[in-house]
Amino acid sequence: MFSQEALVFDYPNLIPLLILFALAGGMCAAMLLGARLLGPKRMNPVKAQAFECGMDPQGTAREGGVRTRFYLVAISFIVFDIEAIFLYPWAVSFKQLGSVGLVSVLIFVVALFIGLYYELRKGVFSWK
Amino acid sequence: MSDASSLNLLSLLPEMLVALAGLLVILANAVGRDSADGAHRWISLLGVLSALWFTLNPLATGAAMSGTAVHDGLAMAGNTVILAVLLLLLLGGESYLKSRRIPLAEYHSLSLFAATGMMSLVSAGDLVTVFMGIEVLSISLYCMAALLNEEEGGREAALKYFLTGSFASGFLLFGMALVFGFTGTTNLDAIAHSLTSLDTDNWMLIGGALLMLIGFLFKVSVAPFHNWAPDVYDGSPAIVTAFMSTAAKAAAFTGLARVFVPALGEAADAWIPMLALCAALTMILGNFSALVQDSFKRMLAYSGVAHAGYLLLGILAASSDSAHMASVLFYLLPYALINGVLFLVGAAISRQRSGKNLLDDFKGLAADSPLLAILITVCLLALAGIPPTAGFVGKFYLFMGAVDAGHVGLACLGILTSVVSVYFYLRVIVYAWFHKAPAGSAPWTPLDGGLVLVTGLSALLLLVLGVWPNLWLSITATI
Numbered sequence: 090m091f092s093q094e095a096l097v098f099d100y101p102n103l104i105p106l107l108i109l110f111a112l113a114g115g116m117c118a119a120m121l122l123g124a125r126l127l128g129p130k131r132m133n134p135v136k137a138q139a140f141e142c143g144m145d146p147q148g149t150a151r152e153g154g155v156r157t158r159f160y161l162v163a164i165s166f167i168v169f170d171i172e173a174i175f176l177y178p179w180a181v182s183f184k185q186l187g188s189v190g191l192v193s194v195l196i197f198v199v200a201l202f203i204g205l206y207y208e209l210r211k212g213v214f215s216w217k
Numbered sequence: 218m219s220d221a222s223s224l225n226l227l228s229l230l231p232e233m234l235v236a237l238a239g240l241l242v243i244l245a246n247a248v249g250r251d252s253a254d255g256a257h258r259w260i261s262l263l264g265v266l267s268a269l270w271f272t273l274n275p276l277a278t279g280a281a282m283s284g285t286a287v288h289d290g291l292a293m294a295g296n297t298v299i300l301a302v303l304l305l306l307l308l309g310g311e312s313y314l315k316s317r318r319i320p321l322a323e324y325h326s327l328s329l330f331a332a333t334g335m336m337s338l339v340s341a342g343d344l345v346t347v348f349m350g351i352e353v354l355s356i357s358l359y360c361m362a363a364l365l366n367e368e369e370g371g372r373e374a375a376l377k378y379f380l381t382g383s384f385a386s387g388f389l390l391f392g393m394a395l396v397f398g399f400t401g402t403t404n405l406d407a408i409a410h411s412l413t414s415l416d417t418d419n420w421m422l423i424g425g426a427l428l429m430l431i432g433f434l435f436k437v438s439v440a441p442f443h444n445w446a447p448d449v450y451d452g453s454p455a456i457v458t459a460f461m462s463t464a465a466k467a468a469a470f471t472g473l474a475r476v477f478v479p480a481l482g483e484a485a486d487a488w489i490p491m492l493a494l495c496a497a498l499t500m501i502l503g504n505f506s507a508l509v510q511d512s513f514k515r516m517l518a519y520s521g522v523a524h525a526g527y528l529l530l531g532i533l534a535a536s537s538d539s540a541h542m543a544s545v546l547f548y549l550l551p552y553a554l555i556n557g558v559l560f561l562v563g564a565a566i567s568r569q570r571s572g573k574n575l576l577d578d579f580k581g582l583a584a585d586s587p588l589l590a591i592l593i594t595v596c597l598l599a600l601a602g603i604p605p606t607a608g609f610v611g612k613f614y615l616f617m618g619a620v621d622a623g624h625v626g627l628a629c630l631g632i633l634t635s636v637v638s639v640y641f642y643l644r645v646i647v648y649a650w651f652h653k654a655p656a657g658s659a660p661w662t663p664l665d666g667g668l669v670l671v672t673g674l675s676a677l678l679l680l681v682l683g684v685w686p687n688l689w690l691s692i693t694a695t696i
Contacts, residue, residue, distance in 0.1 A: 203244050210247040
């Protein structure tokens with residue numbers, strides 16, 4: 090818990106940061122605007138084509154997209170990544186949390202394990 | 218924090234039982250073969266019934282998990298509504314699930330997980346628990362809306378629900394962050410306590426309260442944040458629509474009441490004008506949009522929007538006198554039962570005719586099945602608020618509360634728009650009783666016995682509650 094006073098920033102110290110933001114934003118805007126206003130625009134079919142390493146693009150973007158399997162693996166990865174995030178603070182304060190902490194973490198891990206087993210049986214990890 | 222006595226885990230028994238049942242359903246599906254379909258249903262039924270038992274006869278009450286959850290009368294009433302809907306869908310939804318080939322294990326486990334989120338939301342004692350409950354229920358419902366993703370409408374519904382829902386969560390979270398920034402705590406009791414000593418005329422608090430309100434109003438489909446509801450309700454499988462338009466709405470309303478009435482009650486001047494404006498807009502838009510629908514599901518969706526407006530009147534009344542909270546909780550049960558029954562039975566009736574959930578599908582229903590016609594009539598009359606149904610008593614308490622709290626204009630608007638709503642409810646009744654079935658429609662096949670029995674009992678309960686409201690009011694008034 091912190092008090093309201095903790096949220097009062099020291100504004101003058103932030104002014105250089107604001108100047109940096111303004112400079113960076115202004116430079117980007119100036120470059121984009123300048124190119125748009127001053128640059129010559131000569132369009133031709135080759136220029137408008139999608140660039141694929143010098144080869145003629147073929148087919149639609151839908152073909153050969155990312156397979157659904159990758160998403161399933163990515164989701165599984167996130168689940169166990171988050172599990173690790175929860176386990177670290179528990180491991181650090183293992184002694185203070187005692188048996189209550191141990192049981193809570195066990196329930197958490199078992200729940201995730203059931204999910205993993207379900208994935209396994211549904212064939213998420215069988216790559217053919 | 219690790220003090221075992223402050224955990225009070227026994228009071229969380231209903232949530233734990235429902236979550237456990239959900240896990241067991243997944244496990245049974247992973248271990249067993251496809252023939253284990255019956256197991257999912259029995260595990261769910263056992264979990265829901267035991268949770269309902271321990272909700273009504275709690276082993277322990279009060280704050281749990283160091284105050285992040287509170288099991289009081291509000292939680293008890295909210296949990297009862299959620300579990301009652303779940304029970305209704307479990308007992309009456311089997312034939313629908315089979316006929317649409319919805320994956321049973323996924324449906325049952327997701328609905329149990331969604332219920333766990335809803336129950337955490339209604340018993341939340343902390344803004345973090347509120348957000349966690351809303352996310353668990355929302356994510357489960359996003360998946361459930363996509364259970365029929367082979368159909369065009371199903372995909373559209375799921376994606377729309379996901380995009381608008383996660384957008385609304387952003388509002389909610391930002392509002393929570395501002396309120397935390399102002400009060401320095403996320404505990405609801407501590408927020409209420411700190412607001413008594415702080416100056417509530419502060420942009421951070423007002424902004425936080427309004428952003429949180431927008432997030433909640435999105436979830437309960439209040440105008441002008443209601444546009445997702447008709448498309449999502451229409452495109453989702455009927456049994457999922459029955460679940461999300463009743464239990465999820467009841468949970469979100471209870472959560473809204475919990476966050477705004479006790480915790481942000483001191484800052485009521487900041488959010489009451491917006492709530493009153495939204496209530497008025499919702500009642501008008503919901504009822505008038507329902508007039509022109511020709512799909513039964515869309516009509517019910519707009520009627521649900523309108524009812525969210527009536528329920529907001531109860532929240533407004535509760536903000537001036539918390540005794541009126543009972544009227545909101547009272548209405549949630551009949552509202553949830555009526556809509557659950559209508560979506561289930563409507564889908565079953567429509568399957569015999571066009572299969573597109575049209576209002577025309579009800580034509581000639583009384584000739585084919587007088588029992589179903591009576592059932593539909595009772596439910597629609599209850600939605601319209603006609604005695605002796607529980608719908609009348611519920612609306613009476615809501616409007617009376619609004620008058621007590623000084624919102625006479627809003628109460629009048631509510632009554633006038635209710636009159637408008639009678640037209641589109643009665644239209645279905647007229648179709649059922651006084652129109653002939655369209656020529657060339659297939660011969661009537663009787664509906665699944667379990668569905669008729671459980672929906673019939675629900676309709677009977679509506680009549681009983683209309684004559685003897687104390688049966689349920691005595692539970693909701695113990696807050």
